[in-house]
Amino acid sequence: EAQVTQNPRYLITVTGKKLTVTCSQNMNHEYMSWYRQDPGLGLRQIYYSMNVEVTDKGDVPEGYKVSRKEKRNFPLILESPSPNQTSLYFCASNLSPTGSTEAFFGQGTRLTVV
């Protein structure tokens, strides 16, 4: 079954404690991205990757890092989380980097930073 898997689904952490949200896809997609979803602000892209070792900033990259060492994995790293990073996070993958095909989304990670 084609899927994007995120872990963890829920996470409560304290300000400043580094954390990583993992994302893995089994469709051999070259393109992957991270979004955050906030009430009233909708879905906003954090980072994206066109291929292994190729990453680029999205609309709201501040406070986040990513890496793409393998095609299937695209972890999101918060080096020093702050309360304004409390949000619902989604990883997505797509066969086409131009968006000409459907995107597949993970189930989401609800992060709370206290």
Add this chain to the structure above:
Amino acid sequence: SQQGEEDPQALSIQEGENATMNCSYKTSINNLQWYRQNSGRGLVHLILIRSNEREKHSGRLRVTLDTSKKSSSLLITASRAADTASYFCATPSTGKLIFGQGTTLQVKP
């Protein structure tokens, strides 16, 4: 930036009725996509309509696209309680999808 604006923001109907939601966008597009999101969960792709298409069907879903008006509509016919969700239109831009704010649909049994 939010390219898609959706209307209405919220919609409540009875089971069996049809639901129509609209999306407007600002710039030229190659395609427009619709996604569904059940409460707090991941987005699921529903349908993709290309800029040279005017209408597309998938089961109980009908999507139209009017590139001259920069608008699209999603019609769900014979709605079911399981259709209760948020629906988003999305347009591709360089390296990303730009989502509208979404329409929250409630289908009452």
